[in-house]
Amino acid sequence: MSGRALLAVAVALVAVAVGLTRVLENQYYYFAAxxxxxxxxxxxxxxxxxxxxGYVNFGSAAFFAMGAYTAAVLIKAFGAPLPLLVVGAGLVxxxxxxxxxxxxxxxxxxxxxxATLALAVVLQTLIVNWxxxxxxxxxxxxxxxxxxxFANYVELLFVVMVLLALGALATAWWIEHSWVGRGLMAxxxxxxxxxxxxxxxxxxxxxxxxxxxxxxxxxxxxxxxxLTYMEPTSAFNLDYAxxxxxxxxxxxxxxxxxxxxxxxxxGTAQQVATVTIxxxxxxxxxxxxxxxxxxxxxxxxxxxxxxxxxKARA
Amino acid sequence: xxxxxxxxxxxxxxxxxxxxxxxVSLGITVAFGLLDVVNIAHPAFVILGAYGAYVANSRFGxxxxxxxxxxxxxxxxLGALVYRVYYTSFEKRGDESLxxxxxxxxxxxxxxxxxxxQYGVDYRSVEAAYVGETIALxxxxxxxxxxxxxxxALALTVTLHLFLSRTFYGRAVKAVSQDHLALRLMGASPVxxxxxAFAIAIATASIAGALLIMIGPVEPSVGREYIGRVFAIxxxxxxxxxxxxxxxxLILGVLESLTSTFYGPSWALAVSFGILLLVLAVRPAGLFGx
Amino acid sequence: xxxxxxxxxxxxxxxxxxxxxxxxxxxxxxxxxxxxxIGPNGSGKTTLINCVSGALRNDEGEIRFEGRNITRxxxxxRTRQGIARTFQIPRxxxxxTVLENxxxxxxxxxxxxxxxADVAAEAMEILKLIGLDxxxxxxxxxxxxxxxxxxxxxxxxxxxxxxxISDESMAGLSSAEVDEILAILFALNERGIAIVMIxxxxxxxxxxxxxxxxxxxxxxxxxxxxxxxxxNAAVEKAYLGE
Numbered sequence: 001m002s003g004r005a006l007l008a009v010a011v012a013l014v015a016v017a018v019g020l021t022r023v024l025e026n027q028y029y030y031f032a033a034x035x036x037x038x039x040x041x042x043x044x045x046x047x048x049x050x051x052x053x054g055y056v057n058f059g060s061a062a063f064f065a066m067g068a069y070t071a072a073v074l075i076k077a078f079g080a081p082l083p084l085l086v087v088g089a090g091l092v093x094x095x096x097x098x099x100x101x102x103x104x105x106x107x108x109x110x111x112x113x114x115a116t117l118a119l120a121v122v123l124q125t126l127i128v129n130w131x132x133x134x135x136x137x138x139x140x141x142x143x144x145x146x147x148x149x150f151a152n153y154v155e156l157l158f159v160v161m162v163l164l165a166l167g168a169l170a171t172a173w174w175i176e177h178s179w180v181g182r183g184l185m186a187x188x189x190x191x192x193x194x195x196x197x198x199x200x201x202x203x204x205x206x207x208x209x210x211x212x213x214x215x216x217x218x219x220x221x222x223x224x225x226x227l228t229y230m231e232p233t234s235a236f237n238l239d240y241a242x243x244x245x246x247x248x249x250x251x252x253x254x255x256x257x258x259x260x261x262x263x264x265x266x267g268t269a270q271q272v273a274t275v276t277i278x279x280x281x282x283x284x285x286x287x288x289x290x291x292x293x294x295x296x297x298x299x300x301x302x303x304x305x306x307x308x309x310x311k312a313r314a
Numbered sequence: 315x316x317x318x319x320x321x322x323x324x325x326x327x328x329x330x331x332x333x334x335x336x337x338v339s340l341g342i343t344v345a346f347g348l349l350d351v352v353n354i355a356h357p358a359f360v361i362l363g364a365y366g367a368y369v370a371n372s373r374f375g376x377x378x379x380x381x382x383x384x385x386x387x388x389x390x391x392l393g394a395l396v397y398r399v400y401y402t403s404f405e406k407r408g409d410e411s412l413x414x415x416x417x418x419x420x421x422x423x424x425x426x427x428x429x430x431x432q433y434g435v436d437y438r439s440v441e442a443a444y445v446g447e448t449i450a451l452x453x454x455x456x457x458x459x460x461x462x463x464x465x466x467a468l469a470l471t472v473t474l475h476l477f478l479s480r481t482f483y484g485r486a487v488k489a490v491s492q493d494h495l496a497l498r499l500m501g502a503s504p505v506x507x508x509x510x511a512f513a514i515a516i517a518t519a520s521i522a523g524a525l526l527i528m529i530g531p532v533e534p535s536v537g538r539e540y541i542g543r544v545f546a547i548x549x550x551x552x553x554x555x556x557x558x559x560x561x562x563x564l565i566l567g568v569l570e571s572l573t574s575t576f577y578g579p580s581w582a583l584a585v586s587f588g589i590l591l592l593v594l595a596v597r598p599a600g601l602f603g604x
Numbered sequence: 605x606x607x608x609x610x611x612x613x614x615x616x617x618x619x620x621x622x623x624x625x626x627x628x629x630x631x632x633x634x635x636x637x638x639x640x641x642i643g644p645n646g647s648g649k650t651t652l653i654n655c656v657s658g659a660l661r662n663d664e665g666e667i668r669f670e671g672r673n674i675t676r677x678x679x680x681x682r683t684r685q686g687i688a689r690t691f692q693i694p695r696x697x698x699x700x701t702v703l704e705n706x707x708x709x710x711x712x713x714x715x716x717x718x719x720x721a722d723v724a725a726e727a728m729e730i731l732k733l734i735g736l737d738x739x740x741x742x743x744x745x746x747x748x749x750x751x752x753x754x755x756x757x758x759x760x761x762x763x764x765x766x767x768x769i770s771d772e773s774m775a776g777l778s779s780a781e782v783d784e785i786l787a788i789l790f791a792l793n794e795r796g797i798a799i800v801m802i803x804x805x806x807x808x809x810x811x812x813x814x815x816x817x818x819x820x821x822x823x824x825x826x827x828x829x830x831x832x833x834x835x836n837a838a839v840e841k842a843y844l845g846e
Contacts, residue, residue, distance in 0.1 A: 198713025
């Protein structure tokens with residue numbers, strides 16, 4: 001699909017989303033859709049570093065939570081408007097990505113991954129000890145009373161998340177089709193060879209880490225408003241850690257479509273399942289499915305579909 | 315008020331806990347240091363071992379250390395199985411980095427959430443007659459709760475060291491990381507040696523888990539703290555060196571103990587993370603590395 | 605017309621922990637030269653090449669290219685200046701096609717980004733020269749051994765190098781295949797590229813090289829034309845032992 005066709009689809013989707021808010025009254029759907037869209041952003045962000053570049057980030061929760069807490073601080077200190085929250089969250093999380101990258105990306109990929117694991121634990125500790133954001137007791141955020149254009153604030157958040165998701169997908173699409181993406185994939189396939197072929201591997205890896213981290217932070221920007229009461233366990237939730245890597249791994253890591261497919265499928269399944277099974281069992285199933293996919297179908301659903309189509313043509 | 319006695323107690327506690335950390339880290343030294351398998355799931359296996367000791371202790375009244383020892387064959391087989399899957403799915407395909415990591419992360423996740431489902435978030439602990447006592451050696455107080463795990467850990471460390479340096483299979487394990495051809499000429503199959511080594515690494519998790527639950531109560535997410543610790547120790551100790559692992563564990567134990575006492579327990583985790591980053595930045599070969 | 609010095613390796617030393625892989629090795633490669641680098645296994649040839657290409661940093665000594673000191677430059681910048689290398693064990697970008705494999709160096713080293721159409725056309729030119737054009741759309745992972753070696757050379761060529769280092773491109777190939785690779789290397793040299801050949805296949809080295817340097821245990825033990833090297837006692841001792 002050409003870039004222009006995709007842009008048209010995106011605009012149409014926004015229109016549909018806004019249209020829905022006029023018609024659909026059941027708030028549950030907006031809450032559920034918000035979570036799924038959030039995962040579209042997280043999965044897409046993860047994949048830029050994981051699928052395209054080959055570096056595994058286990059600490060998505062850290063970047064997401066940094067974004068959420070940055071937003072919370074901006075709201076508390078300045079009463080900042082939503083666009084500023086998004087920018088601020090993106091900046092802080094992006095810097096975090098840059099920092100971790102700078103410290104570990106000169107070494108093996110495994111060390112980067114281990115550092116992201118440790119990072120999540122440490123950041124959670126820091127937040128728990130930070131009284132300004134309520135520490136372990138959490139922080140309350142009051143949604144604005146005046147909501148322009150929409151019936152209530154949750155519907156606004158839903159449309160905002162649609163925009164953020166489309167933005168993330170657009171970013172991934174652009175990277176994938178540009179010289180940046182080709183360089184990243186060369187790094188993924190064989191980093192030493194890429195460096196010898198003129199690819200500035202360190203710079204590109206840092207770029208990927210920063211963009212990926214920033215997008216994850218952006219996903220967290222509206223979170224304080226969404227939850228209204230946020231405390232560290234919900235921001236640093238186990239769900240984020242496993243889902244942001246499960247969704248691209250299941251959907252497919254080589255293109256921007258994979259994380260989207262994974263997020264929508266897995267996210268919807270989880271929303272349906274939470275009503276029937278416990279969240280812990282839900283997570284267990286995700287874990288098992290990820291391991292199964294990584295062993296048996298490493299190219300994900302997109303890969304399987306491609307192979308089927310390839311066979312059909314042959 | 316600064317007190318020398320307090321400092322001494324803190325340092326001693328740090329040394330004892332550090333000794334215990336060695337037990338936890340040995341598995342990583344072997345798997346990551348010698349075999350180059352980034353097994354981030356090792357702490358999860360340790361927690362599994364801890365719960366194994368808990369069940370044996372609460373259900374059958376077994377001494378936790380005994381439970382840990384009895385669990386070793388089971389964990390050994392588990393480790394062999396996990397390595398088989400890892401090898402066939404990833405190492406053979408040359409795909410190890412991304413997918414291997416995800417595989418182990420998935421395993422960590424599965425173990426932690428399964429324990430959560432089965433036992434909930436409550437802290438579990440073990441009962442053993444000697445755990446609550448303390449022995450005094452001059453000015454030093456040695457709580458058994460810490461001293462015994464430390465002693466067992468040291469015994470485990472020495473045993474592993476002897477195995478690696480004195481026995482045929484142990485030397486084969488050391489060789490396998492460097493020279494497949496030489497190994498073949500020695501008459502050993504590299505894959506089987508690696509599976510053996512990995513299985514041993516996981517077996518140590520059984521004892522380490524038993525020791526862990528003796529030191530303090532556990533709940534499923536405790537494993538996460540240890541990921542940073544064990545890799546910090548592995549890197550600081552120079553990847554694959556048993557002696558280095560022990561030294562690094564003691565250093566980390568003391569640093570954490572000092573930080574925890576003078577700055578608060580929640581900062582202790584930052585210590586291992588900080589050490590990890592520092593060592594990687596300054597001297598990736600570690601203190602004793604090649 | 606005297607040739608300029610293209611690559612100037614000055615007293616390079618490289619250590620790995622306690623092991624000294626290279627000791628004060630010096631050599632010069634001239635523009636358009638056909639240069640052979642030989643020595644027994646473990647003599648440090650690949651280590652030296654890694655130091656020149658930037659994959660490793662030498663501990664002592666200096667490396668100059670076209671008169672400029674490149675010792676501190678990261679590998680990708682050295683490539684952009686015109687140093688290309690192949691790998692002993694081929695390292696293709698396995699998820700990409702043969703053509704895409706060439707587009708990477710063409711895009712990153714030869715030009716500064718994009719112009720998608722130009723890059724692809726250039727890459728096809730190179731594939732035709734090397735004899736891989738039929739496989740342009742094949743995924744790199746599905747190539748035969750000799751095709752992979754050719755791909756390595758093709759990729760190195762896509763860098764538009766002034767110096768190309770061929771690291772054992774012929775190892776494990778049949779006699780006919782060796783001749784194929786040799787023909788390619790001669791053709792590349794015709795185009796003005798200085799070539800450093802690291803090989804164990806003596807007949808190829810002797811036929812190809814104008815000058816040869818011999819390494820043994822990290823030190824340079826001999827230098828000269830093929831005839832001189834063949835008759836050199838020190839070289840014989842290095843290869844055959846006492």
